[in-house]
């Protein structure tokens with residue numbers, strides 16, 4: 202049976218246009234104004250709504266296996282779909298870490314069987330993420346790794362990073378870096394500066410990120426690897442990426458929604474929901490991130506969806522784990538805070554969450570086109586929505602955006618032409 206998504210404002214070929222989309226056999230068959238639907242078609246009326254390619258998130262944590270009380274592949278991928286994402290890349294900081302091609306292969310199979318969206322899998326750079334023992338890059342690439350990352354931990358030694366980059370370059374995969382020099386973190390729980398001082402909380406120096414960015418850009422130039430920076434957060438890091446790109450070094454980077462809309466001036470008390478790694482930086486850093494997104498220094502937006510239990514995220518920032526959820530709130534938070542306020546255009550936001558995100562690893566996603574998979578998301582830009590923890594299908598309720606009033610709440614998500622159902626919410630309106 203075919204499906205027709207009618208009367209939506211469709212993000213197609215970089216523009217927003219009133220179009221219909223005809224779907225059959227899981228694929229987009231036609232995109233045009235006023236399509237006459239085959240008689241037996243199901244009709245989804247998207248009148249007044251935004252219709253986009255399924256969003257692409259190259260940075261999520263599913264905690265499965267090992268920490269499934271926080272999230273599973275099933276719940277995390279359902280949360281992704283609930284946020285309008287149809288393609289994600291899952292981080293390897295699970296337990297056990299997929300250190301071997303066998304474990305990675307098994308993880309990829311489980312992503313396919315349990316996933317409600319298309320889940321690509323990262324391999325670690327080094328065994329158990331903290332050792333200096335490199336994984337077998339060729340075997341991991343053959344097993345299907347999308348790229349290599351130790352996300353959650355910085356690679357501390359330049360020599361380890363250099364060897365990892367050489368190996369990744371040989372198998373034509375990217376090194377995806379959580380940039381953090383442990384010797385500059387100093388037990389901090391939020392950004393170092395006047396706000397941390399006022400709250401009497403230990404600060405994380407912003408050079409803990411940018412010093413390693415500087416090192417890695419040098420190493421990327423020397424090895425020729427594709428070097429991708431996770432959740433970039435400081436003005437100094439942005440300045441270095443901008444210069445590296447101008448010099449023709451193959452560097453890309455992502456920014457998380459929370460670093461674009463929150464900064465440390467908004468931390469008014471010891472609040473674990475405001476604790477994430479990297480920390481919310483200064484107002485000036487946040488302005489530099491927005492400028493970097495606008496001028497293309499930042500390639501894409503990725504949520505860093507990092508679910509934790511409510512018990513873990515209660516109490517003090519001194520003891521709570523780093524990380525917040527992001528899949529379900531990303532689009533609405535960014536639309537409300539950056540597009541409705543006319544800081545960036547809707548087209549810019551959508552490019553950074555679809556085609557530009559997919560392009561980083563050449564994923565076949567993020568673009569609506571005839572004969573491509575019918576991975577589609579629908580958002581309501583007009584209706585107000587107050588975010589509630591009860592909205593979340595993720596096991597993680599650790600969001601600093603609860604109670605925020607937003608626009609752009611997701612209405613429907615289609616994966617290969619099938620509308621994803623959200624049983625915990627009793628289906629979506």
Ligand SMILES: NC(=O)N[C@@H](CC(=O)O)C(=O)O
Pocket residue numbers: 262294352353354379476477478479505507508523524525
């Ligand atoms: N971002 C976070 O604060 N936490 C992430 C790890 C990471 O992305 O570095 C996690 O796995 O919880």
Ligand SMILES: [Zn+2]
Pocket residue numbers: 352353354379431432478479
């Ligand atoms: Zn990280």
Ligand SMILES: [Zn+2]
Pocket residue numbers: 260261262292352353505507
């Ligand atoms: Zn992460």
